[in-house]
Amino acid sequence: MTYVKATNVLPEELISEIQKYIQGExxxxxxxxxxxxxxxxxxxxxxxxxxxxxxxxxxxxxxTSIEELAREYFLSTETIKKIVYKKQR
Structure with missing residues (x-):
């Protein structure tokens, strides 16, 4: 995440309003x-x-068995089960 200086993007009136609640944070x-x-x-x-x-x-x-797929794709058997038994939306 990058930071943006408020004075570069916000109008002075808005900065003044925000400063009523928080300053320098x-x-x-x-x-x-x-x-x-x-x-x-x-x-x-x-x-x-x-x-x-x-x-x-x-x-x-x-x-192909769940165990074989788990080994082949370096995933747990539980993850493979979630993938193969997931219902289509």
């Missing part, structure tokens, strides 16, 4: 709920995991 202003993104959508990590999970499901449907 770091304050976090969250994004609006509609601007939030799911984990990995920017980096592409979510897409990679979704693709991996789809491969795991396909192998399982073709008869």
């Amino acid at each position: 770091t304050i976090y202003i969250p994004k609006p709920q509609k601007a939030k993104r799911k984990w990995g959508t920017c980096s592409g990590g979510r897409k990679l995991i979704d693709e991996r999970n789809e491969r795991i499901k396909n192998f399982f449907e073709k008869g």
Whole structure:
């Protein structure tokens, strides 16, 4: 997370109003709920995991055991079960 100097982005009136509540401290202003993104959508990590999970499901449907998949993908058997038994949304 990077910090932005308030005087560079906020009007003086707003800074004066905020200073009634807090001065010289770091304050976090969250994004609006509609601007939030799911984990990995920017980096592409979510897409990679979704693709991996789809491969795991396909192998399982073709008869590969949960234990074999766990060894192959370096995941626990419980994680493999969550992937293969997860209901589609």
